[in-house]
Amino acid sequence: MRIVVAMSGGVDSSVAAALLHEAGHDVIGFSMQLYDQRESPDAWGSCCSISDLNDARRVANTLGFPHYIVNFEEEFRKSVVDNFVSEYAAGRTPIPCVHCNSGLKFATLVDRAAALDAEIVATGHYAQVDQDPATGRFRLRRGVDRNKDQSYFLFSLTQAQLAKASFPVGALTKPEVRGHAARHHLAVADKPDSHEICFVPDGDAAGFVTRQLEHGDTGPEPGPILDTSGKTLGQHGGIHRYTIGQRKGLGLSTGVPLYIVKIDAKDNRVIVGEKSELGRGELTASRVNWIDGAPPAGPIRAAAQIRHRHTEAPGMLTPIGDDRAAFVFDVAQQAVTPGQAVVFYAADSVIGGGWID
Amino acid sequence: MRTASILEVHIVTPVRIYLDHNATTPVDARARDAMVRTLTQEDFGNPSSVHYYGQRAKSSVDDARAAVAALIQADPGDVIFTSGGTESDNLALRGALDARASEGRRHLVVSAIEHEAVLNTARALEKQGWPVSIVRAGSSGVVDPADIAAAVTPETALVSLMHANNEVGTIQPILEAAAIAKSGGAWFHTDAVQSAGKLPIAAREWAATGVDLISISAHKIGGPKGIGALWIRRGVRLSPTATGGRHERNRRAGTENVSGIAGFGAAAAAARESLAADAERTAALRDRLEASILSTIPGTAVNGDPARRLPNTSNVSFDGVEAESLLIALDLEGVAVSTGAACSSGTLEPSHVLKAMGLPHPRTKNSLRFSFGAENTASEVEHVIGILPPLVEKLRRLSRAVAAR
Numbered sequence: 001m002r003i004v005v006a007m008s009g010g011v012d013s014s015v016a017a018a019l020l021h022e023a024g025h026d027v028i029g030f031s032m033q034l035y036d037q038r039e040s041p042d043a044w045g046s047c048c049s050i051s052d053l054n055d056a057r058r059v060a061n062t063l064g065f066p067h068y069i070v071n072f073e074e075e076f077r078k079s080v081v082d083n084f085v086s087e088y089a090a091g092r093t094p095i096p097c098v099h100c101n102s103g104l105k106f107a108t109l110v111d112r113a114a115a116l117d118a119e120i121v122a123t124g125h126y127a128q129v130d131q132d133p134a135t136g137r138f139r140l141r142r143g144v145d146r147n148k149d150q151s152y153f154l155f156s157l158t159q160a161q162l163a164k165a166s167f168p169v170g171a172l173t174k175p176e177v178r179g180h181a182a183r184h185h186l187a188v189a190d191k192p193d194s195h196e197i198c199f200v201p202d203g204d205a206a207g208f209v210t211r212q213l214e215h216g217d218t219g220p221e222p223g224p225i226l227d228t229s230g231k232t233l234g235q236h237g238g239i240h241r242y243t244i245g246q247r248k249g250l251g252l253s254t255g256v257p258l259y260i261v262k263i264d265a266k267d268n269r270v271i272v273g274e275k276s277e278l279g280r281g282e283l284t285a286s287r288v289n290w291i292d293g294a295p296p297a298g299p300i301r302a303a304a305q306i307r308h309r310h311t312e313a314p315g316m317l318t319p320i321g322d323d324r325a326a327f328v329f330d331v332a333q334q335a336v337t338p339g340q341a342v343v344f345y346a347a348d349s350v351i352g353g354g355w356i357d
Numbered sequence: 358m359r360t361a362s363i364l365e366v367h368i369v370t371p372v373r374i375y376l377d378h379n380a381t382t383p384v385d386a387r388a389r390d391a392m393v394r395t396l397t398q399e400d401f402g403n404p405s406s407v408h409y410y411g412q413r414a415k416s417s418v419d420d421a422r423a424a425v426a427a428l429i430q431a432d433p434g435d436v437i438f439t440s441g442g443t444e445s446d447n448l449a450l451r452g453a454l455d456a457r458a459s460e461g462r463r464h465l466v467v468s469a470i471e472h473e474a475v476l477n478t479a480r481a482l483e484k485q486g487w488p489v490s491i492v493r494a495g496s497s498g499v500v501d502p503a504d505i506a507a508a509v510t511p512e513t514a515l516v517s518l519m520h521a522n523n524e525v526g527t528i529q530p531i532l533e534a535a536a537i538a539k540s541g542g543a544w545f546h547t548d549a550v551q552s553a554g555k556l557p558i559a560a561r562e563w564a565a566t567g568v569d570l571i572s573i574s575a576h577k578i579g580g581p582k583g584i585g586a587l588w589i590r591r592g593v594r595l596s597p598t599a600t601g602g603r604h605e606r607n608r609r610a611g612t613e614n615v616s617g618i619a620g621f622g623a624a625a626a627a628a629r630e631s632l633a634a635d636a637e638r639t640a641a642l643r644d645r646l647e648a649s650i651l652s653t654i655p656g657t658a659v660n661g662d663p664a665r666r667l668p669n670t671s672n673v674s675f676d677g678v679e680a681e682s683l684l685i686a687l688d689l690e691g692v693a694v695s696t697g698a699a700c701s702s703g704t705l706e707p708s709h710v711l712k713a714m715g716l717p718h719p720r721t722k723n724s725l726r727f728s729f730g731a732e733n734t735a736s737e738v739e740h741v742i743g744i745l746p747p748l749v750e751k752l753r754r755l756s757r758a759v760a761a762r
Contacts, residue, residue, distance in 0.1 A: 028689070068685050115682045115755050116689060 002026040003120045004113035009052030011188045012124030014059040015177045016168040018184045029060040029067035034076040079103035088209040088240040091263035092339020102156040122166035127151040138162035142348040145173040155343045155353030156289045206241040223268035236270045245335030279332035285342045288325045288354030295319035302344045372691040374737045378730035385579030391623035395616040404613050414615050421622025428625040431560035431588050437605040441585035442550035442574035443474040449546040449570040450478050452595035453515040462514035469713035470494045494713050498527035498661035505534045513543040521552035524710040525661030526670025532566045539567030546570035554578035554628035555667050560588050569593045580624030584617030639729040640668035642738050647671045649742045669729040674720045677753045686748050695726045
């Protein structure tokens with residue numbers, strides 16, 4: 001079978017390609033160039049930098065299958081970066097990887113693959129996709145390596161997208177993946193994992209957003225930092241610099257540690273409180289994608305994960321219409337952050353997910 | 358299905374057809390042999406050395422210089438070797454501005470369809486404070502000499518206009534432009550990297566019209582990569598960009614790339630011999646492919662003045678087709694073509710040449726370049742003619758389906 005593998009130049013997608021090639025598939029490697037790689041004052045990005053793209057090419061040459069670098073700058077800006085900047089500017093904390101997966105890898109890249117008669121697009125995600133033997137519907141499940149699981153970032157895939165998706169490393173642990181890389185003598189076998197948002201390599205999302213906003217008409221505006229009783233404690237330099245639960249970098253000197261409990265974009269205010277004020281017992285989510293294609297029939301017991309690094313917390317999931325949901329935690333959770341994704345699980349299967357209101 | 362290595366003799370080698378000679382050419386066997394000779398035991402010398410070994414190396418360099426000079430109808434003494442077309446262009450532009458600044462001539466004129474080696478050097482110089490004018494091209498991919506005339510001022514140090522464009526193949530009015538430059542007291546440079554070996558170049562004769570500097574490169578004419586030349590009209594005192602030893606008439610310091618130079622020389626001799634025949638052959642192949650595309654695939658058009666082109670080059674737009682996808686689909690079928698402009702990572706960006714010609718945005722992204730060479734055959738062209746229409750049709754069908762979503 002002809003399969004396009006999205007290759008970032010990292011060890012996971014390299015091994016995904018190696019395993020498929022080894023299994024006898026007609027593999028074509030695609031690396032997406034997502035932003036301007038030339039040196040310029042506006043240059044940004046580091047993962048999928050030229051050296052990463054070249055690493056992917058070297059892997060393809062080592063294994064002996066064709067590899068192409070495709071220019072998705074325009075699509076990436078439209079479907080990922082613009083949203084990232086506008087969400088931050090509105091005081092929310094977005095997750096660009098979700099949009100990249102459903103709007104680029106399993107959309108534009110699937111179209112490109114189809115043009116080459118490749119029906120499947122594989123990635124190096126730690127997640128599993130399979131078909132329910134009873135219904136034939138596709139299921140999205142956590143990767144076997146719970147520390148590396150990336151199903152959280154894939155919740156917005158539709159049935160049609162899952163039908164074309166393959167995650168060859170989802171059934172492996174990271175050490176196993178590195179073992180396969182070494183066995184195939186891949187140059188990337190010992191390459192460190194990337195953790196940051198790929199186009200914000202220094203981890204300074206606020207700085208990135210500031211630079212992007214400065215190119216536009218509306219610059220970031222300073223405003224007040226208040227406590228929960230409404231008392232002004234200081235000034236902030238633009239709400240995009242802050243995220244719920246943040247403690248450092250507030251520039252406040254108070255006796256007790258204070259955390260951001262709310263970002264009020266409408267009035268350009270940041271509200272801080274003590275740790276106890278951070279907890280929330282419930283949330284609602286919008287633009288919910290149900291993996292099965294339709295919401296559960298009624299309220300069901302489930303677990304909700306509200307950040308990539310959050311251990312899912314049990315509670316009651318109630319669908320609201322077709323694309324909204326409410327979730328009541330059994331135990332209040334810290335830092336429920338508007339704009340972040342919430343993903344609902346039944347055991348290791350993704351039921352669906354959406355964006356925290 | 359993969360098979361054990363013992364069975365792999367049964368695997369059919371895929372067809373491989375190379376139609377990207379404007380990017381680079383296969384190394385001519387005579388060039389390869391000449392290079393190997395300079396790498397043997399007695400020919401390793403430094404051409405600057407006085408002794409036997411040095412003399413042998415110096416002879417190889419001199420023979421090659423004579424052959425390269427013959428290709429462009431120049432005196433060998435006016436040809437200096439560089440690391441390639443890009444360095445030749447840099448030396449011409451930077452060397453001219455630096456040399457003429459003291460006369461109060463600091464202004465540079467280039468065209469918008471130059472190769473990046475000229476265009477980005479001009480932009481870099483502009484950032485450093487040199488005044489630069491970039492002259493537009495017409496929709497046919499040819500620069501109007503009147504636009505050059507309008508750009509030249511009493512402060513102009515150098516006008517640079519390519520001999521033939523690498524992407525669409527259009528031949529530029531360099532002699533008219535050179536005359537305009539000369540009458541304004543400016544020097545004139547032409548980047549002939551893409552035309553050398555495809556069109557006659559007559560340096561001595563052109564010098565009378567006002568041509569002062571000509572860049573050429575070995576790997577476009579069957580020579581190795583990493584070696585080029587700049588012809589400098591006698592009397593033009595260019596400032597060097599690389600300083601050091603007194604190599605190449607003090608214009609380009611650094612121990613000569615003897616094997617590269619030898620390969621360049623052999624390739625130039627071969628190219629000179631076969632220039633007319635190659636031009637006729639490649640033009641016939643090119644015209645056959647183009648006529649077939651235009652008649653069998655609707656929504657196609659040739660970019661650049663078809664009557665005023667390199668004989669081997671065809672740049673064609675396929676409406677509704679992402680050139681990147683068509684290029685990849687063709688490569689998977691064993692056919693190597695190009696979109697003309699490739700950036701450092703090997704990915705594609707809309708062509709600055711097609712943009713400068715005023716083509717609408719979609720067309721800058723759906724154009725492919727086919728560039729032929731001496732080793733291409735009629736049966737290769739027929740093979741491409743056979744696979745191209747269904748590929749284009751499939752890509753169009755898919756992009757219509759995507760657009761309809």
